[in-house]
Amino acid sequence: MTDTTTDPAAGTPSARPTLAELEKRAAARGGRPSYGHDALIACDRLVRIFTTDGVEVQALQGLDLTVQEGELMALVGASGSGKSTLMNILAGLDVPTAGAAKVAGRDLLAMDAKSRLDYRRHVVGFVWQQTARNLLPYLTASQNVALPMQLRGRAGRGGSKRKAERATELLAMLGVADCGDRRPHQLSGGQQQRVAIAVALANSPSVLLADEPTGELDSATGEQVFAAFRRANEELGTTIVIVTHDQAVADEVRRTVAIRDGRTASEVLRRTEVDAEGRESVVAREYAMLDRAGRLQLPAEYATALGMEDRVMLELEQDHIGVWPDDAGEK
Numbered sequence: 001m002t003d004t005t006t007d008p009a010a011g012t013p014s015a016r017p018t019l020a021e022l023e024k025r026a027a028a029r030g031g032r033p034s035y036g037h038d039a040l041i042a043c044d045r046l047v048r049i050f051t052t053d054g055v056e057v058q059a060l061q062g063l064d065l066t067v068q069e070g071e072l073m074a075l076v077g078a079s080g081s082g083k084s085t086l087m088n089i090l091a092g093l094d095v096p097t098a099g100a101a102k103v104a105g106r107d108l109l110a111m112d113a114k115s116r117l118d119y120r121r122h123v124v125g126f127v128w129q130q131t132a133r134n135l136l137p138y139l140t141a142s143q144n145v146a147l148p149m150q151l152r153g154r155a156g157r158g159g160s161k162r163k164a165e166r167a168t169e170l171l172a173m174l175g176v177a178d179c180g181d182r183r184p185h186q187l188s189g190g191q192q193q194r195v196a197i198a199v200a201l202a203n204s205p206s207v208l209l210a211d212e213p214t215g216e217l218d219s220a221t222g223e224q225v226f227a228a229f230r231r232a233n234e235e236l237g238t239t240i241v242i243v244t245h246d247q248a249v250a251d252e253v254r255r256t257v258a259i260r261d262g263r264t265a266s267e268v269l270r271r272t273e274v275d276a277e278g279r280e281s282v283v284a285r286e287y288a289m290l291d292r293a294g295r296l297q298l299p300a301e302y303a304t305a306l307g308m309e310d311r312v313m314l315e316l317e318q319d320h321i322g323v324w325p326d327d328a329g330e331k
């Protein structure tokens with residue numbers, strides 16, 4: 001039932017929903033799936049503010065991001081755009097100031113110290129740029145890989161043997177089977193990073209996070225390390241997020257998300273197309289991101305090329321929205 005009242009401003013009858021109708025609508029809204037409900041990683045309007053000597057830095061300014069299970073994706077962005085801040089939050093090492101972040105069903109804003117430790121041991125694995133941060137120098141490669149399994153504390157009968165076997169298998173899968181008995185200083189930078197991937201995979205994490213893992217390597221070695229990530233993704237199904245400045249890495253993945261000023265700004269999706277002669281080629285397409293509040297970041301070069309600043313004109317067409325420079329001053 002709908003009440004018909006008179007809108008005093010317009011002086012015409014207008015339909016006001018009854019309380020029962022309002023309640024029905026609210027219930028329907030409640031039943032709608034939440035943002036990122038089917039994603040393995042879902043960041044919703046994530047904010048991280050750092051305060052140093054009374055000065056606030058907004059490292060993340062309402063960042064939205066979803067990552068599906070089984071994805072291998074790259075995060076790119078200028079220095080200071082917020083990539084490491086986001087990775088530290090996803091790694092469970094830092095807590096956002098506001099917003100929501102869920103990884104494999106865990107709420108990153110609501111974890112106490114114990115569940116945070118559990119999260120870091122079981123849900124995520126990480127590989128950092130600095131090789132020294134990934135491996136313990138006094139342990140061999142095999143011992144480094146076995147350590148997270150020991151910390152997980154599932155000994156059981158034959159447990160040590162099984163852990164050693166898993167360490168050997170992981171090292172073999174990542175192409176460093178011959179490095180098992182060597183300590184980190186006896187390994188090249190590329191070998192150290194591949195062993196670090198094995199360490200990160202030791203406890204079968206849902207997500208593998210890597211912050212500039214090829215940053216200290218030459219391009220050929222970087223390619224080998226990236227191939228190891230791809231292998232982990234394809235053969236073990238691990239979801240992988242790699243922060244990188246390395247264009248070769250960014251070009252190799254199906255999805256590259258660019259962060260600008262603490263927000264996701266654009267995305268490049270790549271897919272393989274087969275032409276009539278059966279030839280395969282990879283087609284890349286760039287998309288701008290429309291955030292949950294309806295905001296869109298125009299690429300800086302587009303806005304500059306047309307002298308757009310402060311105010312633009314929008315027009316809704318049948319199948320697109322036009323954006324024009326403000327011409328108010330010309331009229």
Ligand SMILES: Nc1ncnc2c1ncn2[C@@H]1O[C@H](COP(=O)(O)OP(=O)(O)OP(=O)(O)O)[C@@H](O)[C@H]1O
Nearest residue numbers: 050052057059077078079080081082083084085086
């Ligand atoms: N612990 C902190 N205290 C104060 N400010 C910080 C802190 N960590 C990061 N910031 C600031 O937050 C912003 C984002 O930094 P962040 O390290 O996330 O960027 P980034 O994209 O990873 O950069 P880079 O590519 O250089 O590593 C920067 O302005 C940085 O100075």
